[in-house]
Amino acid sequence: MSTSTLPKLTPITQPWIKDITGELNLPNKWIEQYGSPINLLNLESFKLNFKRFDQVFNQYGVKNSVFFARKANKCKSFVWASKEYGFGVDTASLNEIKECIEVGLDPERITVTAAVKNRALLSYVVEHQIPVVLDNLDECELLNQILGETDKSLKVGFRISGFSHNGEKLYSRFGFDIDQIVSFISENLSESGKFKHFKYHGLHFHLNGYSTEQRADALSQTIDVADILKKSGFETSFIDIGGGILMNYLTSSEEWETFHQALRKSVKSENPEITFQKDLLGMVNVDGELKGEPKVYPYFNGLNQEKFIGKILGSDKGGMSLADHLIVRDIEIRLEPGRSLLDQCGITIAKVAFRKKDSHGRLLVGLEMNRTQMFSSSADFLLDPIFLPQNTIENSPCEVYFVGAYCLEQELLLKRKISLNQHPQVGDLVCFVNTAGYMMHFYESEAHLFDLAKNLVVEKSDSWKVTLDGDFELSKEVGEKGAF
Ligand SMILES: Cc1ncc(COP(=O)(O)O)c(C=O)c1O
Known part of the structure; x- marks a missing residue:
């Protein structure tokens, strides 16, 4: 029995995760075959997340399209699944776009929001007639050149920013300023305009942070822009509200609160550390007074996924909901969820390589993985991992820090001190839950020439089996042709 007073942060785990972590022979076998760590991906959860969005849109009766923001996870299987389940993909690079085409996604189901669009990328989208979301004048000039050279036209949307919220202009480095977009489009996209080969299609924004109020204001102001454009003959067929839809990782709001209180208290010299070196x-x-808030993702939150979208759609604009405003104008709402479509879609499992004490007596558990294989912009990943010991050892609870393979003092996999119900042994496994969104790939690097983690799609027929991400699509094609 653990006597630890460390605050717990219990993750939500879907049955497939419980199944796989409950049958140790499965992860043991896969780690043996593919090395440590492995990323396990579940496409069924991906489908369920999409359905939750689809349902809320249908409930409001608004035309909609969902595009999976692939930057949140690099696996091609999710692109395949987006096609199979009937939604699209939001792309951030030429290679991401190419993979969509390879998988057979309809170009209309691809959106291109890449922050840098060079000639190669724009030539490819023109060739394949993939609608693109434009961010700045130089991009427009380059696209225009390519359209001129190829004698083609292309559907375009415009990213806008600088929305007003609570009397202030929201900052963004992306997009055209909302105050200038109407004149820009009216002047340049008219029949005699400089960009007359652009076929105006819609407007786009993506906001930093997770405020539904800011998103509702931005959507309302974008609808106003659409109304003014209409007067000059430019019909807006979609408004894309980007991503940033919250998802919830944790089972308990109390645990979340308790953790934050304990973190604040830990600063006092008489209190023990709950994070590495406090x-x-x-x-x-500042002289014993804590300033600011922890820079972490809100891992516990009640307003997530379809509720988050419902809150925006139901927001009032002049006595009518934003959803109804879209309906009366026949404007389709578009969404680019990354993280929230990947909720419960992935776990990362690694093997214990060593145990040791650091020079201050902390128990460190070295895992066969590195920090970039489970890393995001959040200051820490605040979920308790699932410890999977190979054998039971009675009465040996302990508190540990998990460290990784890069040669840095700060190579901690989690900054939080974690309590385990027994002392880890070499060869035990540790499972990090809900890592598909950003954690697996966004910062992944190959320093020290370590191999990248293998990405394995898990499926259950009679028993659980895995297929390498790169081979997954192929295995489906073979299966469909009846070769099994
Ligand atoms: C343009 C755009 N769309 C969608 C997303 C996805 O955001 P999230 O994963 O938070 O849903 C991002 C994330 O940076 C983005 O930049």
Whole structure:
């Protein structure tokens, strides 16, 4: 029995995760075959997340399209699944776009929001007639050149920013300023305009952070822009509200609160550390007074996924909901969820390589993985991992830090001190839950020439089996042709 007073952060785990972590021979076999760590991906959860969005849109009766923001996970299987389940993909690079075409996605189901669009990328989208979301004048000039050279036209949307919220202009480095977009489109996309080969299609924004109020304001102001454009003959067929839809990782709001209180208290010299060297996860200690908030994802939140979207759609604009405003104008709403479509879609499992004490007596558990294989912009990944010991050892609870394979003092896989019900042994496994969104791939690197983690799609027929991400699509084609 653990006597630890460390605050717990219990993750939500879907049955497939419980199944796989409950049958140790499965992860043992896969780690033996593919090395440590492995990323396991479940496409069934991906489909369920999409259905939740689809249902809320249908409930409001608004025309909609969902595009999976692939930057959140690099696996091609999710692109395949987006096609199979009937939604699209939001792309951030030429290679991402090419893979969509390879998988057979309809070009209309691809959106291109890449932050840098060079000649190769724009030539490819023109060749394949993939609608593109434009961000700045130089991009427009380059696209226009390519359209001129190829004597083609292309459907375009425009990213806009600078929305007003609570009397202030929201900052963004992306997009055209909302105050200038109407004149830009009216002047340049008219029949005699400089960009007359652009076929105006719609408007796009993506906001930093997770505010439904800001998104509702931005959507309302974008509808106003659409109305003014209409007067000059430019019909807006879609408004894309980007991503940033919250998802919830944790089972308990109390645990979340308790953790934050304990983190604040840990700053006092008489209190023990609950994070490595009393790391404040982004807060600043000014002479004993804590300033700011932890710079972490809101891992517990009640307003997530379809509820988050419902809140925006139901927001009032002049006595009518935003959803109804879209309906009366026949404007399709588009969404580019990354993280929230990947909720419960992936886990990362690694093997214990060593145990040791650091020079201050902390128990460190070295895993066969590195920090970039489970890393996001959040100051820490605040979910308790699932510890999978090979054998039971009675009465040996302990508190540990998990460290990785890069040669840095700060190579901690989690900054939080974690309590385990027994002392880990070499060869035991540790499972990090819900890592598909950003954690697996966004910062992944190959320093020290370590192999990248293998990405394995798990499926259950009689028993659980895995297929390498790259081979997954192929295995489906073979299966469909009846070769099994
Ligand atoms: C343009 C755009 N769309 C969608 C997303 C996906 O955001 P999220 O994963 O938070 O849903 C991002 C994330 O950076 C983005 O930049």
